[in-house]
Amino acid sequence: MEREPRPGGDPAVRTEVPLGKPTAARMYDEALGGKDHYAVDRAANSRLYEAIGERRVRDTAMENRRFLGRAVEYLARECGVRQFLDVGSGLPTVRNTHQIAKEADPHARVVYVDIDPIVAVHGRALLADDNTRIVTADMRRPETILDDPELNGLLDFDEPVAVLFVAVFHFITEEDDPARIVGEFRKRQAPGSYVAISHLCADGMSEPERQGWYAGFSGATVPLVLRTEPEIERLFDGYELVEPGLVRPWRWRPSDDLSPRTDSLLGGVGRLD
């Protein structure tokens, strides 16, 4: 087990990198062609590839990642947002939130939050920058994020903050009340703030694909929950969806033809007035 001492974050969240079970962060990294994963993650992804098709799973991951990039670009360049809270950020990869935000304004401030301690282990070295921080915490307990001293030392909630929940709410069960979680973040946000959400969507999936996603994540450290379009749309309650609304991510403000096109996800950006 690797250990990482940590100044901030949620003390209830494990600081050990779990090696015995697949984690969503490492499985996603493998699907994107990254290098920060273990045999147990590759085995879980092999089950996904067998059930759903390798191309489709990798395309879904890439389509999502490109949505994240375009959403941050839009928020930074077109909406003038200078503060980002990237919840369920995953392992650093190409075109991370802070890099995109800083292309628009080098002084942009970004806090990454993830439940998986490997994100902080790999991220600290990569993100050595005064205006970028990583907090290890569980979004099911929003107060441990919103009251975190590391976060509050950097982000000012009296000014607009874009909160990103990209490909993370499908790891939050109904029991943990996703609407309550978004609501806790929304309550802290100033007018002119935004939320960006993408989510695996059960609508339009074949039964074998649905079963495949569940089987792939069955032994993982976080549970998987596929939701319908109305259920995903409810996560935007209190926000006004910006054009083009909640859509397949490749359709969301496409800037090039590089995004794979699957029909496994929905994504959108909402504004708080």
Ligand SMILES: C[S@@+](CC[C@H](N)C(=O)[O-])C[C@H]1O[C@@H](n2cnc3c(N)ncnc32)[C@H](O)[C@@H]1O
């Ligand atoms: C599929 S990855 C998405 C990464 C990134 N947001 C993106 O879209 O490129 C999902 C991430 O959410 C994290 N996650 C899952 N449940 C979480 C929780 N309860 N609190 C914080 N992070 C969580 C996982 O560890 C993983 O890194």
